[in-house]
Amino acid sequence: MPASAPGRGALELRGVTKRYGTGQGGQITAADAVTFTIEAGAFAALTGASGSGKSTMLHMIGAIERPDSGTIISDGTQVTALRSNALADYRRTVGFVFQRYNLLPALTALDNVLAPVLPYRTGWDKRDRARQLLAAVGLAGRERSLPSRMSGGEQQRIAIARALINTPALLLADEPTGNLDSATAAGILDLLARLRAEHHMTILLASHDPQVAARAERMIRLRDGAVSDDIQPTADRPVEDIIRHISQLG
């Protein structure tokens, strides 16, 4: 099994900008010279209204999209300078959890967790680790189940186990509770918090829901692609105040 070490997963964004054409000659700015730093092992949340640029930011950090300009440095690697295979290798150091799980429907729960390492040789027992991860997310005994026969919460748990197969230093979660009821969502957030402590990893979560974002130690609020607030709960400013403040901003 790959070793997990504390102190990994630091993230730095410098002037990251991304624009999309609207198809009618116009442009939408999804990221506007975004600059922030997240320390290794932190649990941070990107929040903001729908369309504020949260998902785009996660996609750029996860090397799924390339920024137009700016620099992203993850765990000492300048992501924006990587190409081709190096980019794919970087993606294997990052865990990504999607709102709609994005499981492979033809594969069982166990094989979905194994999917990221299917074409590669590892120095550890893949199947053994996948079983351990499924047990860690509360799905022991469901290894042979197909995603189509599992609930939304269970599917998201598979997706989380899959994201951890390579022992990532950084876990990116894009609206991980967006398709779940509140009780299941709370369970998923508890799970992420527990796994972060166990695996010594950095978590960056995107959610439009202030209640969800408030589970993080730090909230970076985006508005029209730019950072509008960077908030950390303190003794003077409890979480409830922050949630109220963000909810009022919309």
Place this chain on the structure above:
Amino acid sequence: MNLITTLSALPALENTRFFTGVHAADPISVIQVRVAGVAGPGALSRERVNAVAQQIAQRTGLDVDIVDGSSPSPVTVDMPAGKFGPPPLTLSENWVKKGVALLILNAVDKTSVALFTLILVVCVLFVGNAATAAVRGRRRELGVLAAVGWRRSRLFATVVGELAGIGLAAGLLAAAIAVPASAGLGLDASPGRALLAVPVAIAVAVVGGLLPAWRAARADPVSSVRPPVLAVRRAHHPRGITSLALLNVARTPGRTLIGVASLAIGIAALTMLDAVTVAFRGQIAGSLLGNAVTVQVRGVDYAAAGATAALGALAVADVVFLNIRERAAELATMRSFGWREGALARLVTTEGAVIGVIGSLAGAGLGLAGAAWLAGQLPARLLAIAAAAVAAGAVITAAATLLPAALLRRLPAAHLLAEE
């Protein structure tokens, strides 16, 4: 006894001093005439021979036998015992059968028609596959139309009408290309004849679209929200890229079958032609028949069989392309968790290769069976030809799937991952 000689021997034959016997008064029994300008067994040569035969009969009153294309073949003859002691004998004599070449020519003409029909069959499969994918891609739209009250007949007619329109456009384009192309190749294709491509293209498009249109007519709002590629019913455990490719091929069995059938038809035609030209030459016991058959495999037949095989390979590439399109979100997910581009490309090209090998094996088997049936034997060379056809099918399919595999890099990963 026959004596074959030239006209310069006539004075000697008519002089009773030199030539006596039963037919001394009429020593010439047969005059063999070779017609100038006859090169091979083509239609023009046949007409020339017929015209000359007619003129000889009219001007001389002689009986005329056309022996062009005759084939001596061994016939076993039983001789009864003679009255004065000779025992019964079984003899083998070469009897000449007239008109064999004509029969072969007619068969060859039918072969050409069959080959071009096969091209159209592959085209129908091609259209059917594309139309099925299009209907699948529009399942939401069709489901909504059904929900708002469109009748099944209307949905059916809509899809068939669209395909007929595409067929019309394709036919007009084909006609426009056919005129200059045939002129360039020295063929006779008048604009009127070229326009025959229009009804043929419409017919191909409509026939190919009947099944997808029927499926479209059965659209309902519930089916419209189902995923385009169904999940499997049984659990599978792929251990690597090849086994995952096999699993993916099995997820769309109808489409896979169309790819296999399209390629099999082309490979079967190529195998049969190869077998006829290579394996049968000189194998049919010295008879002219074998040579006649081999001579009659014309270049245009190879062009037709080659075109059918190429279309089959393109059909497989189309299957791979449609699979990529429908499973784009899955492929984007794989990329997001670190699959290299090479691994993704290997996955989709393996899917194409699996279909290609199955189609090639099926086609070579069919071609082998057809050729063996034609010859009444299965020479070892035929097996070598079949193996070569399988290899050729696999190679052209792999080459054809490189094109859709190249599209992988253009997948809008972020968009797909957000939409899934």
